[in-house]
Amino acid sequence: MSQPAHAQRAHALLGASKADQWINCPPSARLQENIPDKRSEFADEGTAAHELSELILQRRLTPCNAAERRRLDKAIEKFKQTSSYYSPEMDDAVAAYVEVVEERFMAAKTRSSDAVILLEERLDFTEWVPDGYGTGDVVLISDGVLEVIDLKYGKGVPVSAIGNPQLRLYGLGAWSNWNYLYSIHEVSMTIVQPRLDSVSTDTLLLGELIEWAETTVKPAATLADAGDGEYKSGSHCRWCKVKGSCRARAEENMKALAYEFQDPALLSLDEVGSVLVVAEQLKAWAKDVEEYAFEQAKAGARISSWKLVEGRSNRAITDKAAARKALESAELEEDKYLKPQELLGITDLEKKIGKKELASLLEGLIIKPPGKPVLVPETDKRPELNSVDQDFAGEEFEV
Template sequence: MAHAMLSASSSHRWMACPPSARLELEFPEKTSEYAEEGHFAHALAELKLSRAIANTTKPSVFKKRLAEMRQDPMFSPAMEEYIDQYVNLVSEIFLTAKKQCSDALVLLEQRLNFSQWVPEGYGTGDVVIITDDTLEVIDLKFGKGIPISAVNNPQTRLYGLGAISTYGMLYDFSKIRMTIIQPRLDNISTEELTVEELLTWAEEDLKPKAQLAFSGKGDFNAGEHCQFCRAKVTCRARAEANLELAKYEFQKPPLLDDDEIAEILAQADLLQAWVNDVKTYALEQARDHGKKWPGWKLVEGRSNRTYTNVDAVAETLIAAGYTEESIFKKSLLGITEMEKVLGKKKFGELLAELIIKPPGKPVLVPESDSRPEINSLQSAIEDFSGELPF
């Protein structure tokens, strides 16, 4: 299915930087291994929910399709367990809804049209549950990057609006719940609003920005959202925002003060991401399309020696009298790969006691970050208490 220009999944970006929506059209859409995995996980979830709660797939069809999916290279036992966990959570939400309203209705993979507020806008709602007084939309996110909050989240709000637009005429609900479930991060986040509150946001905040975005107007505005923009490498607004840092070359007096360092810290991640994007783009253009950048040339990078034939190396050494123990080393699979092989449940049963998550190294983050502050001096005192050499 072709993506709408103002899609729900990109709404965070086009609401922050309206002209990005049209500028992006000049660049091809790219998919990634993670996106493909996400699509597959959604298809598996839909199949399982269609049997578990919607009752729209016959047992024989379900069995056959599940067997086929288990043969797919994208499938892994760990993925299935995460999806089962998601299916259980959705089933619990639906059961609770049923207790409150025996006529509760569940719909899967619904096309939700929110074009009343966003020109040509539509998206797909993974799960929609309708009761007498509440409409709930549930969004599965299979990524394991960072926990995503549903509070003030324009993507889930757009799904909510699409559901109101589609079912509001038929049902009389007054509240709307928008829920994100990320089974790989044990994250469930919900925002509950009255229908009126959501419609007010849609009219006052969303609609004006969507109209600017659709007509390619408004101000460019660089920020964290640039990382998901197809124009991010050659966008001038992003370059100018990052090059602002160059002004520190001319600062007087010669040493930066605390406020200046704090300002550099605030921009450092964005600057680094932008520099990496430009370097990757320039390399790809030179390597794959013969592009010449003034003052730069393509050369061979550093490389390491490698065996041409591992089997022949082993045979040669064993024939020369070396033992297998001396030329091979065994190593255990890493935790992520091991979990894939064993499946989440078995992995937990067998290895939970044998895995620790040590405290991470201190990192500087903005005060708005939700993690609690650590006192590095205090931790140093606690680390060394009782270990002093006198």
């Protein structure tokens, strides 16, 4: 498969990757319909990682003759030589993903020797969603179990397979494509997010998945396709293209500000907890509104009570080589004008050298000290610290 194929994955009105949005807020789909996607470097990097992983999976897990193996080896080599996104870090992350796929495929083969693996499979869930197509990175079918596996290369936002509507739609699409040939009773959905060392799997009986499709997806898709239904804000607004100017989201957030406190002069700890929840929500919203207003102002729009000005800037040396020469010729000691050489941080070292290679080179030299206590929402996966057993005197709590 050529590189553009990954980049050109169609973005349908009711695409699987946006399902969380249009299921929870059906009219959001038509509202964003004519707003172009913003391509980001992160998205392009993810596309490149998918490209590389598909080539490696084809080479290792699909039947290919000697000529095809040579072609794939060349394609992998060419990718490594020419992709501006390729790095040892990508190599490690893709290897970790490929390892999970291999393990799952071996397990599928153990269940049944005629297990099937499909890569970059076009999945059709139009039975529930108008124009509902998606592309599954990996689909495995074996002994009545259908498994979809999805690579998430990003590391900014953790993504779990548990209750994930995108993966569920892929599962439905894969079942829809293949149920004429295989009797499937269970659908398993996995997300591998290698740069966060995360693998999560959700498994549903086929009946449960179809019930979800009929009772949740179909009605929401009908409303969304017609541009009907109610606007509803929530965590699904994160990737919405109108999140900075959406009235429903603004109204919901302004409602949160109208919280009525009880009488005593000091807030109770329960009230403090509620304020923190609202503060998090408002911070995220304020940032989105700021970004939206900035884009509008840059495009020439007038934002009431605000104006666009030149930001503060720092002085800069225009020609570093010439400046260095001038300082050298003044015969100053080097430490007066050169920075001492300094070791890169672990993240940069991993990026340049690769995670595994660095771990072996610096064996015993990397530690992970205990982190400072942080106050987080109780849904956070980390275990709770016991403030009675542990002395936090002098520690700061960040929120």
